[in-house]
Amino acid sequence: MGHWQEHGFGLWAFHDLHSGEFVGRAGLKWYDLPGLDGRREVGLAYAVPSRFWQRGFATEMASGALSVGFGAGGLPAVGSWTLPGNIPSQRVMEKLGFRYQTDFEFAGLPHRYYRLEPGGFSPQRVGDPNPSVPG
Numbered sequence: 678m679g680h681w682q683e684h685g686f687g688l689w690a691f692h693d694l695h696s697g698e699f700v701g702r703a704g705l706k707w708y709d710l711p712g713l714d715g716r717r718e719v720g721l722a723y724a725v726p727s728r729f730w731q732r733g734f735a736t737e738m739a740s741g742a743l744s745v746g747f748g749a750g751g752l753p754a755v756g757s758w759t760l761p762g763n764i765p766s767q768r769v770m771e772k773l774g775f776r777y778q779t780d781f782e783f784a785g786l787p788h789r790y791y792r793l794e795p796g797g798f799s800p801q802r803v804g805d806p807n808p809s810v811p812g
């Protein structure tokens with residue numbers, strides 16, 4: 678909430694349209710990255726309760742956040758990073774168009790760093806016959 682108040686954006690909570698059940702959170706936040714030349718940049722974050730994994734929810738939530746960030750937010754790029762063993766998270770990034778850049782240390786652990794600019798963004802929605810929809 679502090680991030681929303683300070684910057685006007687942050688993480689959203691997502692709920693199933695029909696049941697109203699909480700299905701995850703995702704959004705954009707400013708991060709300090711001392712392991713990446715001290716860079717400060719907007720990063721993408723997402724998490725889904727395990728009972729809802731592998732239904733495309735993280736990808737769709739992240740896609741919505743990126744549409745706002747690149748659209749109304751006018752961001753020139755967004756970073757995202759994850760542990761080397763977190764294959765599902767890397768797959769989420771790749772589906773959205775993120776490209777792997779380098780390895781770096783974050784929160785004391787090795788991470789894989791990805792980056793996305795608006796031109797490379799591939800919006801995604803659950804259940805689309807054609808997964809690439811106009812932003």
Ligand SMILES: CC(C)(COP(=O)(O)OP(=O)(O)OC[C@H]1O[C@@H](n2cnc3c(N)ncnc32)[C@H](O)[C@@H]1OP(=O)(O)O)[C@@H](O)C(=O)NCCC(=O)NCCS
Nearest residue numbers: 723724725730731732733734735736758759764765766768
């Ligand atoms: C990472 C996480 C958000 C993914 O959520 P999700 O809703 O299951 O993600 P999606 O369904 O949108 O996409 C997952 C993709 O990974 C793939 N995947 C899952 N497990 C996999 C595995 N072991 N090997 C290869 N691919 C795998 C899925 O098949 C899917 O790809 P596809 O659409 O091409 O089939 C979820 O696992 C999570 O919340 N983990 C804990 C928190 C976390 O790690 N957050 C990210 C921190 S960087």
